Amino acid sequence: MAVEAVAGHAAEAAESSIPELSNLLSVLGGRLHRNPVVAFLHHYENPVFAIFVALIIIAIAWRYGRRPAALPRGGQNVLELFVESMDNFVQSISGSSGREHVPFIGTLFLYIWFMNLAVLIPGLKSPTSSLNTTIGLAIVVFFYVQSVGVRKLGWAKYFDHLAGSPRGVVGWVLVPLMLPLHVLGEFIKPVSLSLRLGFNVFAEDVLLAVLVGLGISLGLAMRLPVGLPLQVFVIPLVLIFSTVQALVFSLLSTVYIALMSPHEAHGHH
Numbered sequence: 001m002a003v004e005a006v007a008g009h010a011a012e013a014a015e016s017s018i019p020e021l022s023n024l025l026s027v028l029g030g031r032l033h034r035n036p037v038v039a040f041l042h043h044y045e046n047p048v049f050a051i052f053v054a055l056i057i058i059a060i061a062w063r064y065g066r067r068p069a070a071l072p073r074g075g076q077n078v079l080e081l082f083v084e085s086m087d088n089f090v091q092s093i094s095g096s097s098g099r100e101h102v103p104f105i106g107t108l109f110l111y112i113w114f115m116n117l118a119v120l121i122p123g124l125k126s127p128t129s130s131l132n133t134t135i136g137l138a139i140v141v142f143f144y145v146q147s148v149g150v151r152k153l154g155w156a157k158y159f160d161h162l163a164g165s166p167r168g169v170v171g172w173v174l175v176p177l178m179l180p181l182h183v184l185g186e187f188i189k190p191v192s193l194s195l196r197l198g199f200n201v202f203a204e205d206v207l208l209a210v211l212v213g214l215g216i217s218l219g220l221a222m223r224l225p226v227g228l229p230l231q232v233f234v235i236p237l238v239l240i241f242s243t244v245q246a247l248v249f250s251l252l253s254t255v256y257i258a259l260m261s262p263h264e265a266h267g268h269h
Contacts, residue, residue, distance in 0.1 A: 019209035023049075024123035050127035053114045057107075082106070093251070094258035101257055104144060109250040112137065112197065116242035119205050120235060128245075129205045134198035138190035141253050146186070149260040161260070162186070189256050193249050200245050204238050 020026075029042030041048055064075040072080050086106040090098045112128060119126040127133040149158045160166075164178035211231040219227035 019206055019213055021119065021125065021205060021209045021212060023125040025049075045125065046127045046130040046133050049118060049125055050115060050133055052124075053118055053127065054111065057110055057114060082110075089250075090254055093254045094261065097261065098254065098258065101148075101254070105250050105254055105257075108137070108141070108253060109246050112249055113243060113246035116201055116204075116246055117239070119208060120238065126201050126205055128197055129202040131194065131198045134194035135191070137197070137249070138194035141193065141256065142187065142190040145190075145253075145256050145260050148257055152261050189252075193252055197245050197249050200241065204241055207234060208238065 023045065025038075025042045025045040025048065028038050029045075032038040033042075060075070061079070064079050068076055083102070083106065086109065087099060087102050090102050090105050094101070115128045115133070116126055118124040119129070128137075149161065153161060162179055162182045163175050164182055166172045166175050166178070208231050211234060212227070214228075215230040216227035218230075219225075222228075
């Protein structure tokens with residue numbers, strides 16, 4: 001019965017050109033579509049799963065960070081190792097002044113990483129496979145970078161930076177051209193992050209869905225009570241690529257922050 005239920009959902013998904021793994025909300029939405037609460041949750045499943053992942057991270061941080069021991073062990077040891085690694089990572093890019101951005105970059109990495117890997121847990125999905133989620137992350141990065149620029153440079157130097165730091169007559173003549181280009185570039189940077197992350201995670205989810213569907217079809221053809229777990233062969237690749245995508249998003253966000261900071265803070269790199 002379980003195989004037939006999943007196969008039925010896979011058949012519904014196959015009506016669209018792009019396969020998709022079933023999740024708890026999609027299954028409930030198919031069975032209880034007349035329930036307004038279920039219909040609402042199913043329609044906004046990406047934000048729902050994104051909030052769920054955020055709550056998991058908050059719970060882990062609260063569990064192991066509320067009463068830190070002098071000699072860390074277990075979960076606290078893992079968290080401290082992560083914080084130290086992220087601190088070294090950020091400072092290697094933006095110098096010692098980048099330490100203040102470690103909480104933001106570290107949270108960004110963990111959040112994206114957990115969302116990328118959520119698809120491996122039965123009943124969940126990767127919210128980052130939707131551009132709505134990744135563009136939301138890009139907007140957060142955009143405003144954070146701009147706030148860093150205003151706070152570190154001041155309004156005068158901030159607009160001077162956007163204008164291309166014009167010097168001399170030629171520089172000021174080119175301001176009407178350089179200013180729109182720099183403003184557009186500030187928008188394009190985070191948008192490119194969101195597109196790269198969204199499409200890569202989406203491709204991973206499609207690959208998993210194809211293999212799951214193929215395994216179910218082979219299981220039904222062989223009259224097995226369950227489908228063949230073909231997707232297990234690509235799980236290591238999903239783990240690697242999900243980690244790389246979270247790292248790339250965090251890396252480029254750190255670079256954008258460093259570029260907006262005063263040059264003397266990272267001029268030695």
